Structure formats: C-alpha cells, structure tokens
Amino acid sequence: MNILIVEDEKHNALRLQQLVTELADEYHIAGMVGSVEETVNWIKNNAKPDVALMDIRLSDGLSFDVFRQINVSFPIIFTTAYDEYAIRAFKVNSLDYLLKPIQKEELAAALKKCNPSTLQPTVEQLLELINSKSKLYRKRFLLPAFDGFKTVNSEDILFVYFESKSTKLMLKSGHKEVVPYSLDELEEELDPDDFFRANRQFIVHVNSIERILNSFNGKLKVVLKRHPEKELLVSKEKAVKFKEWLNQ
Template identity: 45%
Template sequence: MRVVIIEDEKPNITRLKKMLTDVDPDIEVIAVLDTITESVAWFAAHPHPDVVLMDIRISDGLSFDIFPKVKFACPVIFVTAYDEYAVRAFKVNSLDYLLKPVERDDLQQALNKVKAVKQPPDTEELMKHLLDLLSKKEATYRTRFMIPFRDEYRTIPVTDIDFIYYSIAGTHLVLKDRTQLPISLTLEELEEQLDPQVFFRVNRQHIIHADSIDKIQTYSTSKLRVVLKRDLEREVLISREKVPLFKQWLDR
C-alpha cells in the first residue's frame, strides 16, 4: 500500500510512520507534505497513492483548502485533534478519521476499511457538507489553565498569557509579568483550545497573543519578524507560507 502523509508536526510524522510500519511492513510512505501549496503541487505532478493521511491544521492553513484544487483518486483519512462535533460530521459523510494521539488498532481498522473501498468518495461534495456543519457550531475556547507550580496549583486566566513557546525542555506559557510556566500540552493541542481571534501560531515554536506584538519587521523578501513587547530579543520568524494568514489574522 502506497501512502502520502500531509502533516507539519515532525513528532506526529515520526510516530505515524513507525505505526504504519508496525501495522504492515509492506506499506510505503511515498511522500510527506507539510503545506497546502506543496500538497496541491505534488498531486498535480504524481500518480495518486492508495490512501492519504491528512492532518486538518497544517502550516499554511486548513487542509480543507486542498480539496477545491485536487480531485482525489484515493480515499482520505483525516488525522485530527478536532472536537467531537467534527468527528460526527466525518461519520455522516463516510470519511474515516483518526483522533490524536493515533492508536495502532484505530489505524489498522482505518487501513482495512481503505482496502475494502472500491471507489473513493466524492470528496468535493463531502467537504462542502462538512464545512457547512462546522460553520454552524458555536466554538468554545479555554478561559483558564490549572497548572502545578512548586508545591501547589495555580489557576492561570488565558488573558494573562503573553505568548507560548516550545523548546527541547517542553512547552511553556509566558505570562505578561514574564513568569514562565511549563505545561504538559503540545502547541498543536493549545492551538485547538485557544481562541484564534486573539492567539496565532506564527511558527512551529510559538503561539502569540495579538497584544504581545510590539512591531512587525521585514526579515527577508518572503519572511516577517515579530518583535514582542516583553521579550525584545526573542527570534520569532514567520515563514513565507504563514505570512498571508498572519496578515489576515491581524487585519480584522
């Protein structure tokens, strides 16, 4: 079975590849794509695989935006951290899905289902219906975190967060008073839980609050640099793929 993975988180890619090999050593991952632009270009230039494993949020937007540009000749399995409402929509539309963190048995069942499918679903029509369902749901986002701190717990209102960063030491919330607190959630999980009107994931290491921005500088012909009000020395770069989304986020 030939598989294409559309995902931009390296730990997720590594885990998914290993799990695919465990499920079936004959599975071949023929491409790993991490942007909408790259995915559209790849499918235009290559024969389609037997199945696509597709994350919903990737570096330059929602992977739903691939569907108007690519008519898939193969089944698509969504690998998603989306909430239960979206999962119900996938079920209604007969698209398969895997909730993160992906479990081996769930992956095995999804691949077995792919093998049994004789003809891929009409993804364009399914996506229209799915997006319609998602647009009718009123989103709810986190308002606070309860975090272990020394010998006690602290309740941190989301309004106190200046930005969030990931490093080899893990994920940390940085508050407006410059306090740094470790948190067990990944940036991907936090991106799903925080209000996108005020928080934006600028790159693979940072999620920033709109009010944390001091200035925005041109870094190169295609990138931007964000200067943070309370951490002027921190290097926060926005890639070419993310620049249009970032500008759209700020220009509201």
C-alpha cells in the first residue's frame, strides 16, 4: 500500500512515517508534503497513492482547499488536533478521522479500511465516530523534583514559552518549570478552549491575558498578567483566530 503523508509540522510527519513503517512491511511512504500547494502539485505529478494521511490545518490553508483545486480520487484519512472539521472531512473521500496525538492502534485500524469495497460513512456512523473519539487533554504534568517527583496541574499554567532552548511553564504561583516537550507537542495536548498558540515562542492561557493592544502591520500585542515584561505578539495571520478564540 502506497501512502501519501500531508502534514506541515515536521515532527508530526516523521512520527506518522515511523508509525506507518512499524505497522506492516507492505506499507510504503509514497511522498511527504506540507502545504495545499505542494499537495496539489504532488497529486498532479505522481502516481495515485492508495490512501493519504492528511492534516487539516496546513501551512498555507486548510486541506479542503486541495479538493477545490484538483480532483482527488483516492481515500483520505484525516489527522488533526481539532474535531471542528469532522463533518466537512467526511464529504471528501474520508475513510476515517484521527485526533492527534495519533495512536498506533487507531492508525492501524484506519489503514485496514482501505479497500475498494469501503463505503462512505453514513451520518449516524459519523456522529458515532466523533463521539467515540472525544479527545482527552492533558490535565497535569509529572516532573522530577529534588527527592522524587511532583505534579503540576494544567489549570495552574499562565503560559508556556520557549527560551534558552527549553520549554518552560510559567505558573500562577510565579514559579517556572522546565518540561521535556516542544511547544508543538503541548499545542496538541493542552485544551484549545483554554490555551492558544500565539506564536512560535508562546502558548497562552485565556486567564493570563491582561489586555490586548493593536500593534504594527495588523499584529496584536498581548500584555500578560503579572508578566508585562514578556514581549508577546500575535501575527496578522493569527489575529483573527485569536480574537475568535477569546470571543467564544
């Protein structure tokens, strides 16, 4: 089986590649692309794969834009950290819908569905699938301490930031904790109702925001409670989603 991976985050793409190759010798990676434009070009210039593992949010838009630009005649297994696109996903040759972080067993089950007799899911099947895959977000961290371990609750985090080659949690107590995760990983694991990836260096909790100011070139400047010294800018591209997140 030849499999196309469509994923804009490099570590997620490599993880999918590893999972696929571990599952079965007959599974082969036909290609790896990370944007709508690259996906369209790849489909135009390569033999049709048996299935694509496709993230929904890509570097230059939503993967649904691919289907507006080109006919896609092979099945899709969507992979995403969000379930808000599920109904749209099942309108475009979708076999399954996997929530990140992708579990090996779920991926194996999804790939086994790839056969010519596979039927488009009914609405009832779709709703059952969505309900069965309600994502559980990280509630706490287990971290090493001087004499053993300690726990930090996610609800006690003001913001997460990357500094000096380390990912750090800034807590409501004023303490900082270093964690062995990337911001990309924590973006997927923390509840998006409470946390927002503001930029490459920051993930902010909704209750950590003191005020929001207009900045240059359509950007927003976020002033953080208790830490106004931290320079936090939201790009023009993310500003709309950021305001929608705050207004929900």
